[in-house]
Amino acid sequence: MTELRVTAAGAGTLLRILRDGRPRTRSELASVTGLARSTVTQRVDALLASGLIGPAGEAASTGGRPPTTFSFRPDARVVVAADLGATHARLALTDMTGTVLAEERADLDIALGPEPVLDWVVDRGRALLDGAGREVPDLLGVGIGLPGPVEYSTGRAVNPPIMPGWDNFDVPGYVGARLPVPVLVDNDVNIMAVGEHHVAWPTASHLMFVKVATGIGCGIVSEGRVYRGAQGAAGDMGHIHVPSGAGRQCRCGNTGCLEAVASGAALAEALTAEGVPARGARDVVELSRNGSVPALRALRQAGRDVGEVLAASVNMFNPSVIVIGGALALAGDHLLAGVREIIYQRSLPLATEHLSIVSSTAGESAGVIGAAVTVIEHCLSPEHADTLVTRA
């Protein structure tokens, strides 16, 4: 290990301590870490040089010259975060607290394939940087959410059903060749769960974010991290069997899946068959806003079906918060009411006593905020904080 690396390692640890925003003196940092005062001074100097911390003022003097305090500078670096849906994309520039500095939205078909779509992310990302008066060296990293299964460790989509050309495409490699920073990729529901956790439930130990839209999926944040399961397939709740689905054909090839009865696509189809034409989740929401009783009834029942599946997960995994989001959740509280009805009816008192079941707070920004937070947590993690200081 070279002396420089040793210094950076220590500096990364100091950065992690200062990240809470509270200004501290060199003495306080020495006392918290148990490091020698001279070592702390050296590492504080490295952090000051990187711009990641700055002087914050003076502490009260105990006699003599008052000591300087230092604090984290969350705007020292920025993140480009993309939430790519089937036909729409959202892009944001954030600081290192996940606060959105600039944002834009575009119609963009994921089926165009990875290169044109990722070129858009890179080009518009550079434009957002420019617009904010920032440059590529200010970039901490790029976070991307994709509408399909992603192998998180490699950042590649795996057999994504609606993303022709993306299977196994090296997203971090392609984007990293154009923007030389860490590129983190995850599926859209996982980043929405991270964004919602960050915005509205930062202290929740176990959060489940359910996206009810054209399909149905769930992102799980457990003790501050995305819960992925053994093959990274956790949260695929759309194909869990529900009693009301008996015999109904699902696009997955099985019958009786939750998606076959409670997704936006299923609701639109059922309403159309009832003589209330609807082409998708957004039409169903529009109908419900206009007071269509069949649409309201369908949303309530969809909530009950989602609730059936969640009630079992509440007993099995005892979450502290369930957030209902996605396009169908925009239709007011009808969906949520159905979810609550079944969970409170079915689940054990101990598991529901402190359980919150709520609508999304982060709303349509949940995805980009989650993508940004994924990058920030990665770059400020114990394994990477050193690199960040060295890189500076």
Added chain:
Amino acid sequence: MTELRVTAAGAGTLLRILRDGRPRTRSELASVTGLARSTVTQRVDALLASGLIGPAGEAASTGGRPPTTFSFRPDARVVVAADLGATHARLALTDMTGTVLAEERADLDIALGPEPVLDWVVDRGRALLDGAGREVPDLLGVGIGLPGPVEYSTGRAVNPPIMPGWDNFDVPGYVGARLPVPVLVDNDVNIMAVGEHHVAWPTASHLMFVKVATGIGCGIVSEGRVYRGAQGAAGDMGHIHVPSGAGRQCRCGNTGCLEAVASGAALAEALTAEGVPARGARDVVELSRNGSVPALRALRQAGRDVGEVLAASVNMFNPSVIVIGGALALAGDHLLAGVREIIYQRSLPLATEHLSIVSSTAGESAGVIGAAVTVIEHCLSPEHADTLVTRA
């Protein structure tokens, strides 16, 4: 921080490195930790004095006197582990790898209340120590599994339905006053999951252990730790709703619960009503061993009902291993076959591709081994390994 504590802190880290059993020289330990050779020597001396490591031989010489190697001594301390059921108790003495050195079993009614039951644990624990020629100072800790909900952080039972007098009783305080070592308490299914993971699936990232007996419960080991959920209520699968339970009254007050149709109690009741008298899980197992077709049919269907609940959890939480244990699992593969039938029918290919669904390997020892491993992991954790060396 005193100098002694600093030394112990370092010694704990070395102990954790040596725990894999491989002998290492002082130079190797210096190279792995990045510590100065003199510091390593000091800490190795502290560990030798504690007896937790010993000289293991000599490494190949690179010229001059060959350097001594040191290795972990798993028998330097022992653990008393108790698995307390409703009417039976099992007690074991293990070394620090969880290997059982001595074991005994007794009829013991948990409803006698905490003091007589825990006095038995303490008295027989001392007797096991004696019998193995060990003394209380050799004791690493005591691990106890209880047949009801336990608040792990305090080691107290919380509203346990079948344990009169135990509610909120300070188990670690009572036992610790008699055996002055760390006392860890958890519920029986969690310790069985830990034991099974340790014995048969040490590298499995996400294991679910399902106990199908008088009641039905599940212990989850996720990335090496018991998954507890927000209120510690995770794994309570017995009261998840199943389609075949429609209208069936459960002892929890709800209807349609898994336990109301697939527990040993429910099967015995249903068989009795069919004219095949059975008083509980063990009678059902006995009938099935004698080839009773109604009993075999009932076990297969119970497996399907358990499978319904697990299929949903497979999609939602993507485990790598599901272990079926408990008294009903002793009836051969009929229960397991029903579980597999439904999980493979219902779950997504990605989630089942690498999923093992198996019978328990640790069998009736799963509980005591898990209780012992809980103690060992606690005492050798980064937070406590130092204390262990200081204590020595």
